[in-house]
Amino acid sequence: MCFRLLFLLSFAAAAWAQQPLHVAIAGLVHGHVDGFLRLAQKHPEVQIVGVFEPSEELRKQYAEKYQMPEKIFFADLSKMLEQTKPQAVATFTNTFDHPMVVEACAPRHIAVMMEKPLAVSNEHARRIQAASKRYDIPVIVNYETSWYPSKGAIWEIFKNQQSAGSIRKMVAMDGHQGPKEIGVGPFFLDFLGDPKRNGAGALFDFGCYGANLMTWLMENQRPLSVMAVTLHIKPEIYPHVEDEATVLVEYPKATGIIQASWNWPFGRKDFEVYGEKGYAISKGGNELRVRLGPEKGGSPEETRTPPPLPADEHDSLAYLTAVVHGMKPSGVSGLDNNMIVTEILDAARESARTGKKVSLR
Numbered sequence: 001m002c003f004r005l006l007f008l009l010s011f012a013a014a015a016w017a018q019q020p021l022h023v024a025i026a027g028l029v030h031g032h033v034d035g036f037l038r039l040a041q042k043h044p045e046v047q048i049v050g051v052f053e054p055s056e057e058l059r060k061q062y063a064e065k066y067q068m069p070e071k072i073f074f075a076d077l078s079k080m081l082e083q084t085k086p087q088a089v090a091t092f093t094n095t096f097d098h099p100m101v102v103e104a105c106a107p108r109h110i111a112v113m114m115e116k117p118l119a120v121s122n123e124h125a126r127r128i129q130a131a132s133k134r135y136d137i138p139v140i141v142n143y144e145t146s147w148y149p150s151k152g153a154i155w156e157i158f159k160n161q162q163s164a165g166s167i168r169k170m171v172a173m174d175g176h177q178g179p180k181e182i183g184v185g186p187f188f189l190d191f192l193g194d195p196k197r198n199g200a201g202a203l204f205d206f207g208c209y210g211a212n213l214m215t216w217l218m219e220n221q222r223p224l225s226v227m228a229v230t231l232h233i234k235p236e237i238y239p240h241v242e243d244e245a246t247v248l249v250e251y252p253k254a255t256g257i258i259q260a261s262w263n264w265p266f267g268r269k270d271f272e273v274y275g276e277k278g279y280a281i282s283k284g285g286n287e288l289r290v291r292l293g294p295e296k297g298g299s300p301e302e303t304r305t306p307p308p309l310p311a312d313e314h315d316s317l318a319y320l321t322a323v324v325h326g327m328k329p330s331g332v333s334g335l336d337n338n339m340i341v342t343e344i345l346d347a348a349r350e351s352a353r354t355g356k357k358v359s360l361r
Helices: 002-018 033-041 056-065 077-084 095-108 122-135 149-160 186-192 202-217 316-324 335-354
Strands: 021-026 046-052 088-091 111-115 139-142 167-175 225-231 244-250 255-261 268-275 278-283 287-292 302-304
Touching: 021 033, 021 077, 021 316, 033 046, 033 316, 046 077, 077 095, 088 095, 088 316, 095 111, 095 122, 111 316, 122 139, 122 335, 139 316, 139 335, 149 202, 149 268, 149 278, 149 287, 167 202, 202 225, 202 244, 202 255, 202 268, 202 335, 225 335, 244 335
Parallel strands: 021 046, 021 088, 088 111, 111 139, 167 255
Antiparallel strands: 167 268, 225 244, 244 255, 268 278, 278 287, 287 302
16 A cells, blocks of 8 residues: 555656646846747746736737747736746846735745846845745746856865865956947836836946855855945936946955946956965856966966856756755855845945945944
8 A cells, every 4th residue: 555655656746747847927128038038948848827017018029029829928917826827937027026026926835036136125135035934935036147157167166176275355247338238128228227126227237246156155154344336437328327336345354346337348247266275267157267276386377168067057947947846046046145145235336325335244
């Protein structure tokens, strides 16, 4: 009898594992939704069962562009969740609306993944955290850099091998020529330039990448203080938000420098980490320069090709699938990390406003 029961349970579990993951989309204003939908087409184990978007124009545009049936599109979030019953929701609203989505999904025990950053303020981040804890749902924050093999190689050097010594300085350089300059869509451009819906301009849009990676490498240690300087170089294009930000993040024995910009001559997501005995410099996802060993001038710098990340960290959908099936989100994607990221961004915004260092002690 026990053997038969175990067999049936095992058979049911195997059958469940083969079922497609039912994912719904909340919001279409964030331009990264296009990349997500293209990615979903490469994941046959994922099925898009519903799309929430208040704008009729966007609903029609995406239904036609990706040949999705109009019946899965909804103007009401609660109605979409009730009728489609997804296992997870991928969020592409403006950042201000992230708590609304989490608070709608949490009582229904639906996992939520959202585009970076987590929130526009500490208050909003705490709302998300409270809903996640109350209903025990995973909340994932999706950064493009999370799926960079170079990121994993840096962790291996500094944490697993400990071959570069303790971290002393981190420098993150993220951004591009500007949202309008690279041709983002009108809905995306509209909210990126709104300090309420985006939190700020380049500071939140790109500063979050550096804050995320630094918090990860510092193993979720809260900084001592944050100081920031922002510039408004192109007010004729971005009248309401800054387009340039430099942030200094202070730790007891390390500093982080975040350079977030809508003024780079070329797009970049580069990260430099300097330790007591060496450094690792990543340019994008697959290029890594490493130099180790202080003795007699150390070894020469070498260029390495980082190994691929594990299968469940290969991209956002692979990770989301693993989380829905029981893996606990952590590291750069985890809520604990991103609560601290929000603290850093919130403090940086305040520092830029007042011209003073903001203590987080």
